[in-house]
Amino acid sequence: MSATYDVVIVGGGIAGLSLASALAGQCSVALVEAEQTLGYHSSGRSARQLIPSYGPPLVQELTLRTLELIAARDGTRPEPVLSPRSFMLIGDDASVRERASGHMHPITHARAMELCPVLNPDAFSAAGLDTGSYACDAPQLLEDHRERAEAGGVDIITGAGVHSAQRLGSGWELGAGQEGFQAAVVVNAAGAWADQLAVLSGVEKLGLQPYRRTAATADVDRPLPAATPMVAAADDSFYFRRDGARVLISPSESVPSGPEDAQPYPGDVEALIARLNTLTTLGIRGVHKAWTGLRTQAADGLPVVGFDAEATGFFWLAGQGGYGFQTSSALAELAAGMILAGQGRGQGRGQGRGQGRGQDTVPPAGAARAPGPASRTAEALAATRWSIRR
Structure with a gap:
C-alpha cells in the first residue's frame, strides 16, 4: 500500500x-x-562560498535573499553557517571589467597584492573585490x-x-x-x-545539461592567512582559497557530462597545480583529496x-x-x-x-x-x- x-x-x-x-x-x-x-x-562537493557578485543578475538577487535567510537563522544557532570571506577576481583590465558587477568594486594592483601576497605580481593587471561574500559551512x-x-x-x-x-x-x-x-x-x-x-x-x-567541475584540497609550503579572500581568475580558468592549513583549488572547468557519480580526470588537478605554482608562491606540494561535482543548468x-x-x-x-x-x-x-x-x-x-x-x-x-x-x-x-x- x-x-x-x-x-x-x-x-x-x-x-x-x-x-x-x-x-x-x-x-x-x-x-x-x-x-x-x-x-x-x-x-557534498561545493566550493562553500556565497558570492553576491557571481552569476547573472537574477542569480545575484537570489543570492542576496539566500544570505538574508541564512543570516536570520544564524542568529539562533550556537555556530553560524556564514562567516565573512571576501571574493577577489583577477585578470586583465577588460576581463575584470566585464565580470565585475554592482556587488564588486575595483581595487588597485597594490591592494590586491596586500590582500593575497602569494600572487605573482606579473600574473594579473586588474582586480575586483566583493566584500559582501561569505564562506558557507x-x-x-x-x-x-x-x-x-x-x-x-x-x-x-x-x-x-x-x-x-x-x-x-x-x-x-x-x-x-x-x-x-x-x-x-x-x-x-x-x-x-x-x-x-x-x-x-x-x-x-x-x-x-550537467557540467563537470573538479576541485581538490592540497598541502602547501606557504599557508594562506585566515583573512585572505577567495581568488578567482576572471577568465574562469581557476580559483583557490584557504582551507585551514591547506588550500582548496579548482580548474573551474565546465565540461559536459551525463548524470553520474563524477570523478576527477587523471592529470587535471596536476596540471592546475603546475599552473598555480607559477602564478603564486603557494608552493603546492601534493593533493590531499580531489573530487568532481556536476553543475546542471538550462540553456x-x-x-x-x-x-x-x-x-x-x-x-x-x-x-x-x-x-x-x-x-x-x-x-x-x-x-x-x-x-x-x-x-x-x-x-x-x-x-x-x-x-x-x-x-x-x-x-x-x-x-x-x-x-x-x-x-x-x-x-x-x-x-x-x-x-x-x-
Whole structure:
C-alpha cells in the first residue's frame, strides 16, 4: 500500500532539503533520495562560498535573499553557517571589467597584492573585490535543513531511487526503493538526473545539461592567512582559497557530462597545480583529496522553478548550475509559496507512512499572500521565463 502525502520531493541535495524545511509543518511531505546519504553528489562537493557578485543578475538577487535567510537563522544557532570571506577576481583590465558587477568594486594592483601576497605580481593587471561574500559551512546548512524538515514532520527516505512514476487520478504515484508513494505534487529536485526523472514520469524533458567541475584540497609550503579572500581568475580558468592549513583549488572547468557519480580526470588537478605554482608562491606540494561535482543548468543558465505547464502537479526545482547553495533558500521560499498556493495540484490527504498527521489540506489556488522577497523573486523569474515551457 502506498503512503500518501501532499508533496513528494525527489532529491536530497541542497535544493530538495531546503524546500523540505520550508514546507515542513505546512503540509504532509516526503523526501526520497536514491543515495544512502543526503547531499552525496553536487551538494557534498561545493566550493562553500556565497558570492553576491557571481552569476547573472537574477542569480545575484537570489543570492542576496539566500544570505538574508541564512543570516536570520544564524542568529539562533550556537555556530553560524556564514562567516565573512571576501571574493577577489583577477585578470586583465577588460576581463575584470566585464565580470565585475554592482556587488564588486575595483581595487588597485597594490591592494590586491596586500590582500593575497602569494600572487605573482606579473600574473594579473586588474582586480575586483566583493566584500559582501561569505564562506558557507555547507554540511551544517544541509544538517540544519534536515533537522528542521524532520521536526516539522517530513519523512526522509534514503536509498530509495525512483523507478516508476505516473499520473493517478488527480495526483501522482511513485515507486522509490521498496516503497510506494502517492502525492498531489511531485517536486523534481533531482539535480543532474532531473531530465531523467521527467522522462520516467512521462513529462517532456527540458534539456538540462550537467557540467563537470573538479576541485581538490592540497598541502602547501606557504599557508594562506585566515583573512585572505577567495581568488578567482576572471577568465574562469581557476580559483583557490584557504582551507585551514591547506588550500582548496579548482580548474573551474565546465565540461559536459551525463548524470553520474563524477570523478576527477587523471592529470587535471596536476596540471592546475603546475599552473598555480607559477602564478603564486603557494608552493603546492601534493593533493590531499580531489573530487568532481556536476553543475546542471538550462540553456539560458538560469534556475528552473515552477509547475510544468503540460504536466499537472509536476514541479521543477532544478538547473541551479553552480549556484545551488547561493540560490537555495530563496528558491525554496519561492517554491514553497507556489506549492502552498495550490497551483497545478489536487488535494492531498495528509497521511504519511502509515500515520495520519491531522493537517489541513494546503490552501487553494489563488490564495492571497503578502508581498515580500518571495514575490519579488517570482517577478524577477517571470521577467525572464514566461513559463517552464516557453
